[in-house]
Amino acid sequence: MIYRTLFGAPGRRFGASLKELEEMQQRMDRLFNGFRDRSAGRVGVGAGVFPAINISEDTGAYYVSAELPGVTSADLEINVTANQLTLAGERKISKEAADARYHRREREAGRFSRALALPGDIDADNVKAGLADGVLTITIPKAEKAKPRQITVQ
Template identity: 45%
Template structure:
């Protein structure tokens, strides 16, 4: 058995943290501290995968207008920018709960190699942006037949 030094101040801070957590869960009138931070740092959910011909980036952008989305490629970096604006003005005192976030976002992704920006395709449908970045010819898998 290992002896451990007891530090009462650490236990005190743990109890304080647990009490705050219980307090937030009990009243649940507003967002928790973790979701409060996300209100100011909204980033859309993104899936990145590859198939035989391309690297595919799919971003969920509900409520974002097509004309407020920008996709930039510079060297080996793909950058997705946009803005979701508020539909209408509502007095804050009439809110019971506000979780939907409005504002600007920006996400950047490193590509495995330089690509030709002219060959990139982007499609926005039903709130989902799909970006297809073709793989360079030398990066595509090549099937070799054995004789």
């Protein structure tokens, strides 16, 4: 009874301490993964994934948009297969003076590659891509067998 009065219910603080330890471990994992990715020559933006990509769909196609600031169409390679899109390229940033001291360095340069599994089969012959204002937009038509069909009830 005296223990409970002085220190609170046993286990209440212990659970909070475990939660704090788990959060600290997650932060450390993110920190060390960022160092590992940079030392391996990978480009990391935000959560360590570049470029940031959105994938959406309607009944006829999938739409992929990727943020690629500073990347030209000549620096991109886009490949599609039955249900996979691979986006690769190189982000180039102009060099600063050799004696430049950074106060903050968040813009990285280098090669990148993302392979994305699409939810269904695609028509690889009719894929279209465009790059405007640093945003790559890819329209990927669905294969005929992947499109929904209206069935008439008799």
